[in-house]
Amino acid sequence: MSSTPCSTLGFVMSDFRQAEAVTETETVGAPVTEEVEEEPKKPAEIGVPPGATTSLWSDAWRQLRTSPLFLISLGLVVLFIVMAIVPQLFTSADPRACSLSNSLERPSSEHWFGFDLQGCDYYARSIYGARISMAIGVTVIGFAAILAVILGSISGYYGGWLDSVIARLTDIWFAIPTILGGIVILSLLGERGFFQVSLVLVILGWPTMLRLYRASVLAVKEMDYVEAARALGASDFRILFKHILPNAITPVIIYAAISVGVIIAAEAALSFLGVGLQLPAISWGLMISGAQTRILQAPHLLLFPGLLLSLAVFGFILMGDALRDALDPKGR
Amino acid sequence: MGRYLIRRVLQFIPVFLGATFLIFALVFLIPGDPIRALSGDRPMPASVQQALEARYNLDKPLWEQYFLYVAGVAQGDFGEDFRGREVTDIMAERIPVTFKLAMYAFAFEVVLGIAAGILAGLRKGGFIDNLVRISTLVVISIPIFVLGFMAQLLIGVRWGWLPVSGLGDGFKSYIMPAIVLGSLSLAYIARLTRTSLAENMRADYVRTATAKGLKRSRVVGVHALRNSMIPVITFLGVDLGGLMGGAIITEGIFNLPGLGNAVFRAVVQQEGTVVVGIVTFLVLIFLLSNLLVDVLYAVLDPRIRYE
Numbered sequence: 001m002s003s004t005p006c007s008t009l010g011f012v013m014s015d016f017r018q019a020e021a022v023t024e025t026e027t028v029g030a031p032v033t034e035e036v037e038e039e040p041k042k043p044a045e046i047g048v049p050p051g052a053t054t055s056l057w058s059d060a061w062r063q064l065r066t067s068p069l070f071l072i073s074l075g076l077v078v079l080f081i082v083m084a085i086v087p088q089l090f091t092s093a094d095p096r097a098c099s100l101s102n103s104l105e106r107p108s109s110e111h112w113f114g115f116d117l118q119g120c121d122y123y124a125r126s127i128y129g130a131r132i133s134m135a136i137g138v139t140v141i142g143f144a145a146i147l148a149v150i151l152g153s154i155s156g157y158y159g160g161w162l163d164s165v166i167a168r169l170t171d172i173w174f175a176i177p178t179i180l181g182g183i184v185i186l187s188l189l190g191e192r193g194f195f196q197v198s199l200v201l202v203i204l205g206w207p208t209m210l211r212l213y214r215a216s217v218l219a220v221k222e223m224d225y226v227e228a229a230r231a232l233g234a235s236d237f238r239i240l241f242k243h244i245l246p247n248a249i250t251p252v253i254i255y256a257a258i259s260v261g262v263i264i265a266a267e268a269a270l271s272f273l274g275v276g277l278q279l280p281a282i283s284w285g286l287m288i289s290g291a292q293t294r295i296l297q298a299p300h301l302l303l304f305p306g307l308l309l310s311l312a313v314f315g316f317i318l319m320g321d322a323l324r325d326a327l328d329p330k331g332r
Numbered sequence: 333m334g335r336y337l338i339r340r341v342l343q344f345i346p347v348f349l350g351a352t353f354l355i356f357a358l359v360f361l362i363p364g365d366p367i368r369a370l371s372g373d374r375p376m377p378a379s380v381q382q383a384l385e386a387r388y389n390l391d392k393p394l395w396e397q398y399f400l401y402v403a404g405v406a407q408g409d410f411g412e413d414f415r416g417r418e419v420t421d422i423m424a425e426r427i428p429v430t431f432k433l434a435m436y437a438f439a440f441e442v443v444l445g446i447a448a449g450i451l452a453g454l455r456k457g458g459f460i461d462n463l464v465r466i467s468t469l470v471v472i473s474i475p476i477f478v479l480g481f482m483a484q485l486l487i488g489v490r491w492g493w494l495p496v497s498g499l500g501d502g503f504k505s506y507i508m509p510a511i512v513l514g515s516l517s518l519a520y521i522a523r524l525t526r527t528s529l530a531e532n533m534r535a536d537y538v539r540t541a542t543a544k545g546l547k548r549s550r551v552v553g554v555h556a557l558r559n560s561m562i563p564v565i566t567f568l569g570v571d572l573g574g575l576m577g578g579a580i581i582t583e584g585i586f587n588l589p590g591l592g593n594a595v596f597r598a599v600v601q602q603e604g605t606v607v608v609g610i611v612t613f614l615v616l617i618f619l620l621s622n623l624l625v626d627v628l629y630a631v632l633d634p635r636i637r638y639e
Binding site for chain 2: 168175179183288292302313317321
């Protein structure tokens with residue numbers, strides 16, 4: 001199997017080859033770059049004009065722009081972000097204005113998703129459900145990434161006993177499955193809102209990213225430019241955040257995109273089990289949990305939040321997948 | 333290989349102690365008085381409360397409670413719940429259900445996942461490859477409880493092919509829960525096998541094997557596949573823990589009386605010893621399966637064996 005390492009050839013490729021690369025990206029999905037590293041010297045050989053940047057990210061962007069899977073995922077992610085920030089764009093109905101006379105009504109042309117048990121407009125509730133899911137997904141991954149970068153820097157750059165302590169701690173954390181740990185901790189908290197659920201998911205989710213970043217720091221810190229910075233007398237802080245971070249963060253970014261989806265699913269699972277968010281919060285997990293006793297009478301109560309939840313998770317996972325193909329040549 | 337194994341076993345002990353202590357501390361440190369909760373609205377006499385606290389070691393400092401607990405676990409004593417029932421009895425009743433469920437799910441995901449991964453990996457970029465790539469992404473995206481309810485609604489109720497819930501029909505009752513439980517890991521296994529095999533098919537030793545004139549089935553089955561299985565097997569070790577976690581949700585949806593169901597009920601009823609007991613057991617299984625994977629690793633990968 002041979003494919004054109006299209007992204008390293010970049011814009012110096014003739015139009016013909018570019019077109020070929022594009023069609024290939026479309027049919028194969030995105031894994032075309034897997035061969036990129038085999039010929040990393042290519043752009044220099046064929047003479048990239050001076051001043052032209054062919055950084056990892058600009059290469060990746062050139063490939064991503066033409067990858068249909070990435071564009072679909074981008075569309076989904078943007079859609080759900082807009083839905084979370086301004087749900088009013090999608091519905092004019094108030095998700096909390098309910099009338100029992102509409103209880104469990106089936107979907108109709110006026111009310112696309114029907115009504116729930118309390119007679120609330122289910123479409124409006126499903127739309128508003130995006131907010132807390134997205135907020136938790138982004139917050140948890142944001143904090144986990146910050147933790148991973150700080151601890152991973154210490155662990156990977158300095159090594160020594162601190163590294164050993166952090167490594168053993170992550171080993172211990174890995175031994176506790178997320179959902180199981182989440183149930184145990186959350187069930188002990190009386191009040192469970194956005195803050196508590198996010199906190200628990202951060203606590204359970206940080207070790208993977210930490211390991212990724214640590215491994216990445218270990219590889220990058222041996223580079224000549226880090227040595228050069230040290231020789232010039234740069235402080236450790238400057239080396240870690242100016243020189244190492246931009247070059248070591250890629251695997252964390254890929255993993256973060258996927259993880260937002262995974263965290264959204266985990267929050268929904270915990271809320272579904274009754275140990276996550278609590279009513280009157282509007283969340284997909286809670287909606288599905290409420291639907292479970294009535295799946296025969298009112299399957300639409302399960303279908304719509306389930307569909308939106310799956311689409312949101314799909315968007316992020318697909319995006320991570322496309323990013324990995326574009327950024328990580330040896331990607332799995 | 334011997335030194336490698338000894339090192340792995342020695343690493344296992346602190347991790348096990350650390351993880352169980354974490355769970356133990358979480359469950360017993362959190363405010364709330366399970367003994368007082370036992371008596372309901374009317375307060376119990378102080379002497380009774382003290383006697384009960386002494387019986388469950390609740391009057392001792394946390395580290396001592398933990399030490400006593402681990403000493404008990406080492407002798408097969410997981411303590412008793414607040415109604416005086418042995419936790420080991422509860423577990424013994426539940427383990428077969430969860431074990432069967434996990435094993436069926438495991439068999440399902442391993443067989444289909446590896447098969448799909450091989451088909452996709454051999455013709456990278458082909459129709460089957462794209463089909464596997466997209467369909468696995470879709471499966472990964474659908475949360476297990478949505479999948480479970482959809483299966484229940486369609487396969488169980490609408491079409492009536494398989495029992496909807498409970499254990500009334502023996503093996504048949506396990507089929508749907510096992511498929512639902514195993515589907516997520518199936519997707520991961522298929523993707524891992526695909527990438528790993530596709531990468532190895534380009535390796536020099538595969539070209540050599542082909543050049544020697546070996547049959548394609550032998551080149552793929554013996555030479556390429558053996559190395560491709562290393563990341564898959566790593567995942568399988570981690571996955572057993574995932575199956576145990578997923579069993580909580582699956583057993584809930586399909587109303588199977590397994591460990592997941594029991595641990596969830598115990599959490600809701602604040603039965604600390606039952607929660608800690610079952611979670612300790614699950615963590616132990618998880619760590620043991622990881623240990624087993626590391627041993628298998630050494631068998632598959634000579635670089636580790638001769639380290």
